[in-house]
């Protein structure tokens with residue numbers, strides 16, 4: 541799956557360029573609030589609980605300075621991706637102990653045939669491995685510039 | 694939403710997550726994700742089960758055994774389990790806090 545395909549599951553409303561939270565608990569709440577504001581979601585608590593369960597399995601802050609909170613829940617009808625950025629950095633319990641600056645949140649319905657969500661996750665992880673790209677993402681002025689950087693433009 | 698329904702949805706989501714780790718754990722680990730907390734998650738699921746009324750838990754387990762998923766979303770006035778139409782009276786204000794089941798298949802209904 542290519543990155544342009546993955547980005548079809550997000551939108552300018554699902555972009556948080558300047559997270560306020562600095563700890564994991566409040567960052568998760570802020571990310572879910574962003575999802576709720578960006579799309580029609582009636583049960584944000586269900587999503588928050590799912591993401592918290594996922595973190596108890598092991599932190600999703602696996603990239604250098606990047607986290608990929610993800611999971612399936614009945615609370616959404618289709619794969620939804622929220623992208624967020626923190627200049628100050630969030631203590632997201634990363635493996636290397638470094639603060640997390642970029643967040644890619646993937647929420648999928650349980651019946652995601654073809655595993656679009658796992659494929660999207662894999663594509664995103666591959667894409668952001670390059671340090672120069674991460675710098676571009678941190679510097680991007682807006683959603684369009686952020687997506688263009690991800691697409692390698 | 695009915696508080697017990699909220700718990701059932703969380704339980705079903707969590708069960709799906711555990712199943713995914715058990716079935717696709719190596720794929721997730723290949724992407725760099727650790728799944729060391731699987732036992733913690735299973736304990737959390739047991740705790741959650743303990744908060745659900747026994748009678749409802751029994752129904753949930755029977756439906757899960759029969760259909761795979763006991764709780765299904767209602768989309769466009771249809772039960773997504775059996776595609777039967779859900780009467781509009783089900784979604785009236787007086788029913789908003791109630792736990793409702795599909796009259797056709799018996800699955801527990803959830804409005805996402």
Ligand SMILES: [Zn+2]
Nearest residue numbers: 772775795798
């Ligand atoms: Zn039904």
